[in-house]
Amino acid sequence: MNLNASQKKAVFNSTGNVLIKASPGTGKTRTLVARASHKIDSLPKHKSIALITYTNTGADEISSRLEINKNMFIGTIHSFCLEFILRPFSWKYNWARPKVISYELQELFFIENEDIKLDENFGQNKFEELNKIAHKIDGSLNLDVDWNHSKTLQEVSQRYYLFQQTHGVIDFNEILYRSLKLISEQKFIAQSLAAKFYEILVDEFQDTNLYQYSILKELMLNGECSFFMVGDDKQRIFSFAGAIEDSFGNAISDFNATEESLTETYRSTNCIVETYKKLFNNHPSIENESIISNLDIDVIFHETKKVNHEGTIKWFVDELTKKHDVLPEEMAILSTSWYTGFPVSKILRKDYNVVGLGALPHKYINNSTSTLLKSLSRYSIKPNIRNLRSIKRNIDIYLLDNDIAYSEKLLALKTNNLITKFGELNFDEDVIAGLHHIEKLFKNFTGISDSLFEIIRELIPNDEKDYWSLSKYIQAISGVNGIFSDTIHKSKGLEFDAVILNGVNENKIPYQKLIDRSSWTYADLTSEDIENGRNLLYVGLSRAKKYLIILHNWKPSLFIEIIK
Structure with a gap:
C-alpha cells in the first residue's frame, strides 16, 4: 500500500496513544487500514486488535480492504459492546442475554x-x-x-x-449504558479486555459520544492497550446525537495522546478545496496533490424558485450526465433533511436509478435484517471479494442481534447456501412475490420468522407494486449504480465526481428551530448552532471532486457570502 510521508509516520512511527487529524481527502481510511495491517503483522501471541467505526457502512468499507483475521474485530461500538461486554458478562447483574x-x-x-x-x-x-x-x-x-x-x-x-x-x-442506548456500568463497576472486565486487545483503532473520533468515550477511557485506565484515534473536528456533525465537545482536546489530556496530522489531500480540484477552506479562518494547511487539482471548473451558485425547485435539480442532473459525461453512480444530491431530499429522489427515480433516500417504494427500515439484505443485493450485482466480505460481516451482526450462535462449520455451510440461493432467485418476478421468497431464505438460514418482509410488503403502495420487479428493488436497495440522493449526514466518508447541495438556505444551514408556524418565527441562532451549520456545510462541500453546484432560495444561508 502506497503511503505518503505523513501517513507513514502515523502508521509506522507513532507509539502509545495517538490522535490523527485528517482533513477531507487526506487518506483517513487508507491510514487506518495500513495501521491495522501493520499491527496485525506484529501482533503478540494471544492478542487481538479492534477497529471501531461510527457506522456499519464504515465497517463494511474498512472490512473490504483488509484480509479476514480471527484476531481482528471490525464494527461499531454497539457491536463491540454486545460481543465483548454484554454477552459474556450480563450475568453479573442478573440481566438476560441481550437481544437488540x-x-x-x-x-x-x-x-x-x-x-x-x-x-x-x-x-x-x-x-x-x-x-x-x-x-x-x-x-x-x-x-x-x-x-x-x-x-x-x-x-x-x-x-x-x-x-x-x-x-x-434492549435498544442501542441501553447497550452503551449497561456496558459502561459493567466495565466501570466490575474492573476485572475492563482489565481482561485491555489485556486482550493490543490496540484499539477508532474511526470518526470527532463524533464520539460521552458513553463511547467513557468506555474507551475505562479500557485505557485498566491496561496497556494502545489507542489510535482518527477524525476531523471540522467534520463534527452529530452533536444532536451526543457527540462530545472537543473530543480531541479531551483525549490529549485523558489518554496522554500525541497528535499527528495528515497534510496532503487527493480528492478535489483547487477551486473546491479553496471553497470549503473559506469556512474556517484557521483551517489547517493542506497540500492538494490530487491529479485533478488544476481542472478549471468553477463552483456554481444558483438560486432556485419554489415552483420548479425539483425540476431545476433534474435539469442540472441531465446536464452533468449528457454534456459532461458524469456517470449516475458518480453523482450525489445532498440535502439538509429528508423532508427536502425525498421529493428530489421521487422525481429523479422516474428516469434514473437512485440510491439512498427515497430510492425505495417504502420507508427504509434500518436494522440488521435490511443491512444483510442490502449486502446480499450488492453482491448479486457486483460479485467481488469486497462485497462478499460485507455479507459475512453483516451475517455476524444479524446473528448477534438475534442472539443466535452457530459452529464455525455450520455457519460457513449456511452462509454459502444463503448466498447461492439468493443468486438463484427469479429477479424478473414482481417485488411482492420476490420478497416472499427472500423471507423463506432468511427463515431457512436462522430457523426463525423475520416479520420485516411482511412489513415491507404492507408499506409498498398499491400504485407502486405494479411496476416494481424484484430486480428493480434489488438494484435500488443495493446502493450501487445509481445517483446518491440523501442527507449530508449520510454522506460522511463518501466522495463523488459531482455534488449538488440542495437547500443551502437560511434556517436550514445553520438549522433554526421553527417556534411558531403561523408567523414563521424561528429560534435565535446560538454559537453552537452556527458551529454545527459550518461543520455540516463543510462536509457537504468536501464530498465533491470535480463539479460542485450549490442551490439556495431567495434567502440563502449566511455561509453563502463567506464561500463565494
Missing part, C-alpha cells in the same frame, strides 16, 4: 400504547423521538433533550423500558 430491539417491536410498542404520539408535530419521526430516551451515566433518566409531546418524557420512558423488559430486548 427490532423495528417490528418498536412498531408494536406504539400499537400497544396508542395514546403515545411522537410524530404529532411537523417533521418529527417517532422512532428518532424514541431514541431520545436514555440514561445518564449515573443511571437517572436524561432529561436534557428536546421533547415536545403531550406525554411527558418520564411517562413514555417508563412505559418503553417496561416494554423492553417484557420482551427481553
Whole structure:
C-alpha cells in the first residue's frame, strides 16, 4: 500500500496513544487500514486488535480492504459492546442475554400504547423521538433533550423500558449504558479486555459520544492497550446525537495522546478545496496533490424558485450526465433533511436509478435484517471479494442481534447456501412475490420468522407494486449504480465526481428551530448552532471532486457570502 510521508509516520512511527487529524481527502481510511495491517503483522501471541467505526457502512468499507483475521474485530461500538461486554458478562447483574430491539417491536410498542404520539408535530419521526430516551451515566433518566409531546418524557420512558423488559430486548442506548456500568463497576472486565486487545483503532473520533468515550477511557485506565484515534473536528456533525465537545482536546489530556496530522489531500480540484477552506479562518494547511487539482471548473451558485425547485435539480442532473459525461453512480444530491431530499429522489427515480433516500417504494427500515439484505443485493450485482466480505460481516451482526450462535462449520455451510440461493432467485418476478421468497431464505438460514418482509410488503403502495420487479428493488436497495440522493449526514466518508447541495438556505444551514408556524418565527441562532451549520456545510462541500453546484432560495444561508 502506497503511503505518503505523513501517513507513514502515523502508521509506522507513532507509539502509545495517538490522535490523527485528517482533513477531507487526506487518506483517513487508507491510514487506518495500513495501521491495522501493520499491527496485525506484529501482533503478540494471544492478542487481538479492534477497529471501531461510527457506522456499519464504515465497517463494511474498512472490512473490504483488509484480509479476514480471527484476531481482528471490525464494527461499531454497539457491536463491540454486545460481543465483548454484554454477552459474556450480563450475568453479573442478573440481566438476560441481550437481544437488540427490532423495528417490528418498536412498531408494536406504539400499537400497544396508542395514546403515545411522537410524530404529532411537523417533521418529527417517532422512532428518532424514541431514541431520545436514555440514561445518564449515573443511571437517572436524561432529561436534557428536546421533547415536545403531550406525554411527558418520564411517562413514555417508563412505559418503553417496561416494554423492553417484557420482551427481553434492549435498544442501542441501553447497550452503551449497561456496558459502561459493567466495565466501570466490575474492573476485572475492563482489565481482561485491555489485556486482550493490543490496540484499539477508532474511526470518526470527532463524533464520539460521552458513553463511547467513557468506555474507551475505562479500557485505557485498566491496561496497556494502545489507542489510535482518527477524525476531523471540522467534520463534527452529530452533536444532536451526543457527540462530545472537543473530543480531541479531551483525549490529549485523558489518554496522554500525541497528535499527528495528515497534510496532503487527493480528492478535489483547487477551486473546491479553496471553497470549503473559506469556512474556517484557521483551517489547517493542506497540500492538494490530487491529479485533478488544476481542472478549471468553477463552483456554481444558483438560486432556485419554489415552483420548479425539483425540476431545476433534474435539469442540472441531465446536464452533468449528457454534456459532461458524469456517470449516475458518480453523482450525489445532498440535502439538509429528508423532508427536502425525498421529493428530489421521487422525481429523479422516474428516469434514473437512485440510491439512498427515497430510492425505495417504502420507508427504509434500518436494522440488521435490511443491512444483510442490502449486502446480499450488492453482491448479486457486483460479485467481488469486497462485497462478499460485507455479507459475512453483516451475517455476524444479524446473528448477534438475534442472539443466535452457530459452529464455525455450520455457519460457513449456511452462509454459502444463503448466498447461492439468493443468486438463484427469479429477479424478473414482481417485488411482492420476490420478497416472499427472500423471507423463506432468511427463515431457512436462522430457523426463525423475520416479520420485516411482511412489513415491507404492507408499506409498498398499491400504485407502486405494479411496476416494481424484484430486480428493480434489488438494484435500488443495493446502493450501487445509481445517483446518491440523501442527507449530508449520510454522506460522511463518501466522495463523488459531482455534488449538488440542495437547500443551502437560511434556517436550514445553520438549522433554526421553527417556534411558531403561523408567523414563521424561528429560534435565535446560538454559537453552537452556527458551529454545527459550518461543520455540516463543510462536509457537504468536501464530498465533491470535480463539479460542485450549490442551490439556495431567495434567502440563502449566511455561509453563502463567506464561500463565494
